[in-house]
Amino acid sequence: MNLPNKLTVLRALMVPVFVFFILYPAEQEMLFRLIALFLFCTASFTDYLDGHIARKRNLVTNFGKFMDPLADKLLVCSALICMIPLSRLPAWYVIILISREFIISGFRLIAVEQNVVIAASYFGKLKTVSQMVMIILLILQLSALHFVNLLFIYLSLILTIVSLIDYLYKNRKVLQEGGF
Structure with a gap:
């Protein structure tokens, strides 16, 4: 598995961790919010980075073409859904x-x-x-x-x-x- 595909998989794997930290009711709400923010920003950056590396190094694969948009949708849609119970x-x-x-x-x-x-x-x-x-x-x-x-x-x-x-x-x- 090449680097861009590893970044895409990493982004998808970060989604449930992000959801945990954004929704978990903790006494340390600000800390959890900052962790969720860090996870979301990091995952969002991998969206840019994996595409950039894949195009620059000619590492575009069918797996990447399928998984990259799926990982993006998982990240953004999960975050949007989390915003509902948080009002x-x-x-x-x-x-x-x-x-x-x-x-x-x-x-x-x-x-x-x-x-x-x-x-x-x-x-x-x-x-x-x-x-x-x-x-x-x-x-x-x-x-x-x-x-x-x-x-x-x-x-x-x-x-x-x-x-x-x-x-x-x-x-x-x-x-x-x-x-x-």
């Missing part, structure tokens, strides 16, 4: 963000059947970055950053919807040829 995000909001991920994943499966590879779009990458920043801000939960938190919550929602529309529009032939 930092409403359930309807999280459902919209996760629904987009399911729709795009299903769309990519249809594309694969037609031998079409759908690369990540500019809006999709912006959406991911905005969600990761939002999650970091929500983990920190600093009242001084309340306006910035709200800004990233709305920005993430808008980019989620825009990136979905962008993916579907740019690849509408895949849907048409798939019988839709």
